Amino acid sequence: MRGFDAVTVDDLAAAGGVGRRTFFRYFPTKLDVVLGQLDDALAGLVSALAAVPGTVDPTSAARRAFLQVNAYSPDDEPVLRRRLTLIETVPEVGARAAVRYEGWERALAADAAARWGCAPGELRPQVFARVVVAAMRGAFTVWLAAPDAELESLVVAAFDDLARGFG
Amino acid sequence: MRGFDAVTVDDLAAAGGVGRRTFFRYFPTKLDVVLGQLDDALAGLVSALAAVPGTVDPTSAARRAFLQVNAYSPDDEPVLRRRLTLIETVPEVGARAAVRYEGWERALAADAAARWGCAPGELRPQVFARVVVAAMRGAFTVWLAAPDAELESLVVAAFDDLARGFG
DNA sequence: CGCTAGTTGGCACTCGGTGCCATTCACACT
């Protein structure tokens, strides 16, 4: 894991048996080799949110959507662990991941605003959207540190904290 | 504002009447020209948190600390607006800012764990820390979009949402 | 005056990323 920078794009291209120029046609950035799937997850989140009836409150809707999107099969968990470890340990990767999360936040803000019947630009949906992503990140961090923990129950607990509040 | 990339380091160095090499001795990265002050804010947050009595609950402590750190004088607000605009509009800058926020999150998790009497690595302080920063970011976003809004009251409202919960 | 330590900045280099263009290859259409 030491040395994400140590692996140059030329290495990756050569490893893929492809020219450097071609590499950049498939991955807009070296970081996208690691983070590409996050966009798929965003798409999944959006459709999962849309599938929840409009009468459900935003927190429950987000909880359902995230549980659905994060329902990884046991085979995929090692890959997810590696990816999240990279995100947490390599600042460059974490920075890029944060940019991706902004897309999630926009989707969540729009969804919450629709359910609350207010504008997405208002304070409450804006705070809600960021807070939901934050809770998920917290669950991920704890999951990474505790190898025996179950991701699903951590996500549920994080959302419970959110719903209950921290007052 | 168009063109953060368009301004090269050579431009900045020349504008500062200094050599390119010397520029990199003062700013480890081009982005630090914009984000350097965030570290000062982190230091301020840490000391503000430490100044709140240990008997105060984490949410109230964080609210006090953030109100103190974000108490900008009217003269500084335009600068803050510019910086936050850069953070929100230029992905590169936003990405780096997110990395800085992680330092805030670590400080908040440690503080909350101490107040709750649990380990910082547990789910609740981890979620709490990220959620607090998320709420602040939400308040910033709304403040940026509404020029007449008062930052302080937005922060207060965001923390109220946090305390009340979203259930 | 000479010595030393810290600041400076020029130079060359690596690496990520982009634009341009020649080559190749598949699949048509005649």
Place this chain on the structure above:
DNA sequence: AGTGTGAATGGCACCGAGTGCCAACTAGCG
């Protein structure tokens, strides 16, 4: 078969960020 066309490929040159190395300057101090 021959030809034409469009997409994928990848080599090449280029730019900008960031780094290591080292020479030159500028204190300060004996």
